[in-house]
Amino acid sequence: MDSETNHDSIAKPTGATQQFLTFTLGEAEYGVDIMMVREVKGWTDTTRLPNTPDYIRGVLNLRGIIIPIFDLRARFSGTLTEPDAKHVVTILAVETRTIGILVDTVSDILTVGTADIKPAPETDSNLDKRFVSGLIAVETRMVVLLDISRLLTPDLEQIAA
Numbered sequence: 001m002d003s004e005t006n007h008d009s010i011a012k013p014t015g016a017t018q019q020f021l022t023f024t025l026g027e028a029e030y031g032v033d034i035m036m037v038r039e040v041k042g043w044t045d046t047t048r049l050p051n052t053p054d055y056i057r058g059v060l061n062l063r064g065i066i067i068p069i070f071d072l073r074a075r076f077s078g079t080l081t082e083p084d085a086k087h088v089v090t091i092l093a094v095e096t097r098t099i100g101i102l103v104d105t106v107s108d109i110l111t112v113g114t115a116d117i118k119p120a121p122e123t124d125s126n127l128d129k130r131f132v133s134g135l136i137a138v139e140t141r142m143v144v145l146l147d148i149s150r151l152l153t154p155d156l157e158q159i160a161a
Helices: 003-008 070-075 146-160
Strands: 015-025 028-034 037-042 056-060 064-073 086-093 096-103 106-113 131-137 141-146
Touching: 015 070, 015 086, 015 096, 015 141, 015 146, 056 096, 064 070, 070 096, 086 106, 086 146
Parallel strands: 028 141, 064 096
Antiparallel strands: 015 028, 015 106, 037 086, 056 064, 086 096, 131 141
């Protein structure tokens, strides 16, 4: 078999694909659209803002831009993260704003077919489906895709006011 024939036999992806940056909070794995991600950086202390929910950790100055930092663990469960040098802040562009989310670790970049993204199931759990854009099964784990704009927009409006 010549190399041209061998090259033609390599499976090529078909259909639309999307990429997601995945990260962990405890044992759970979440993902956000890679097109929203601007930067990933280590944890640094923030300046707390008065009269904001606990899950808004404060703001930090990133090259002259003041960015609010959200603690996703606290946003989901009410339990504040005790950040250390291992924690990560992922800087995201959400609509016209730049924000940061505090997470335990950044895991991977996943490329998946749009058809492989499944809707969140109907459950009686604390899962608020408004904030979940879908689920991806990856090997033996499940990645919850977040709709960050729906999750944090009310808080961004509060900060702006």
